[in-house]
Amino acid sequence: MDDKVGLDPSSWAPWTHRPYCAETPYCAFTNSMFRGNNGVSIITTSEIAASSPELLAKLTTPIVETASVEFPYTVRDIPGKGKGLFAARRIARGEVFLEDYPSVLADVEFPGRVRRDQGQLLLQRAIEQLGQAEEVLSLARSSTAGAPVQEDVMRTNTFGITLGERSRMALFPKISRINHACSPNAFTRFAESTIVNKVIAFRDIEPGEEITISYLEVGLPSQERQRALHNRWGFQCTCELCSASAGEIAASDRRRERIRAVRQEVLEHVQRRDFNSAIKANEELVDLIVKEKMAPHLGEHYEVLARLYLAATDLKSAKKYAQLALVDLEANGGSTVYDSVEELRQLLEWR
Numbered sequence: 511m512d513d514k515v516g517l518d519p520s521s522w523a524p525w526t527h528r529p530y531c532a533e534t535p536y537c538a539f540t541n542s543m544f545r546g547n548n549g550v551s552i553i554t555t556s557e558i559a560a561s562s563p564e565l566l567a568k569l570t571t572p573i574v575e576t577a578s579v580e581f582p583y584t585v586r587d588i589p590g591k592g593k594g595l596f597a598a599r600r601i602a603r604g605e606v607f608l609e610d611y612p613s614v615l616a617d618v619e620f621p622g623r624v625r626r627d628q629g630q631l632l633l634q635r636a637i638e639q640l641g642q643a644e645e646v647l648s649l650a651r652s653s654t655a656g657a658p659v660q661e662d663v664m665r666t667n668t669f670g671i672t673l674g675e676r677s678r679m680a681l682f683p684k685i686s687r688i689n690h691a692c693s694p695n696a697f698t699r700f701a702e703s704t705i706v707n708k709v710i711a712f713r714d715i716e717p718g719e720e721i722t723i724s725y726l727e728v729g730l731p732s733q734e735r736q737r738a739l740h741n742r743w744g745f746q747c748t749c750e751l752c753s754a755s756a757g758e759i760a761a762s763d764r765r766r767e768r769i770r771a772v773r774q775e776v777l778e779h780v781q782r783r784d785f786n787s788a789i790k791a792n793e794e795l796v797d798l799i800v801k802e803k804m805a806p807h808l809g810e811h812y813e814v815l816a817r818l819y820l821a822a823t824d825l826k827s828a829k830k831y832a833q834l835a836l837v838d839l840e841a842n843g844g845s846t847v848y849d850s851v852e853e854l855r856q857l858l859e860w861r
């Protein structure tokens with residue numbers, strides 16, 4: 511690719527910089543006009559880039575964000591945690607209070623398919639070509655092994671997303687300042703159609719309160735949770751749940767192990783089309799989730815129950831759970847966050 515693309519900028523289209531490939535099948539492609547002059551870079555292969563015209567169109571359309579809105583949060587230093595986000599006013603449950611676009615995207619398999627020094631060159635180029643390179647490079651790092659800055663920043667701050675039918679790492683610079691909590695007060699939703707990652711309040715957040723999200727799948731047992739946070743993000747979890755008494759932690763772990771087992775059972779029942787058993791297992795799941803205070807996810811579980819009852823041709827129960835799901839999903843952002851809200855509304859109209 512390095513050789514095929516000339517020095518003439520018109521041959522780089524739709525990118526604003528000459529694609530840089532570090533003698534690998536992967537290249538760093540940059541559009542520096544994305545979102546004003548913030549820019550976006552993607553590390554992928556030329557073949558994948560060429561086969562994703564819709565994605566390319568999204569990344570190369572010069573999105574200009576609406577005139578500066580007053581952000582309902584501030585960034586502050588927190589002893590022992592680096593920086594963090596704090597509510598500048600009351601943020602209501604369900605409010606979408608932060609929207610962020612990616613600065614760097616990379617195919618998840620890329621680090622395993624190139625030499626480390628080549629990967630580093632690709633990352634370096636992908637970041638240095640951005641208008642907000644400095645902002646990206648100042649994000650948190652967690653390596654204790656002296657990893658290069660770019661690699662460390664990516665490892666500490668990226669989310670796993672699906673984009674253009676591929677798993678990618680994505681760095682959202684504003685969201686990157688949000689710290690982890692096992693029982694967070696906010697969650698993120700990435701919308702592939704707009705490539706916006708939204709942050710939504712799980713519950714009312716009071717002025718001055720720290721805004722948190724969960725870095726992990728909610729519901730991991732304590733040891734797994736602590737190991738993952740330590741290994742990838744380099745910190746010791748001290749949240750309420752991680753600091754509870756040994757007895758409380760053991761009880762929570764038992765429920766979480768059971769939640770995991772029941773989730774698997776639900777899938778197996780559905781695969782066998784045994785909807786009645788799937789419903790029974792899902793009802794146990796809802797019960798465990800409430801006991802484990804993982805209630806923010808209840809709406810999605812009610813939705814699963816509505817769909818299972820529908821599959822079991824019990825329309826009355828399907829509607830009951832669709833209604834419960836709607837109440838919950840609407841309180842957590844409604845159709846701006848959940849694609850299924852409209853479908854659930856239609857289900858309630860069925861006769």
Ligand SMILES: C[S@@+](CC[C@H](N)C(=O)[O-])C[C@H]1O[C@@H](n2cnc3c(N)ncnc32)[C@H](O)[C@@H]1O
Binds near residue numbers: 591666667686744748
């Ligand atoms: C994505 S960044 C979050 C923002 C970061 N604190 C900063 O200064 O930009 C992830 C890093 O923040 C720190 N961090 C996040 N959550 C934490 C927590 N609950 N306790 C201690 N450190 C935390 C860790 O250093 C972690 O590697």
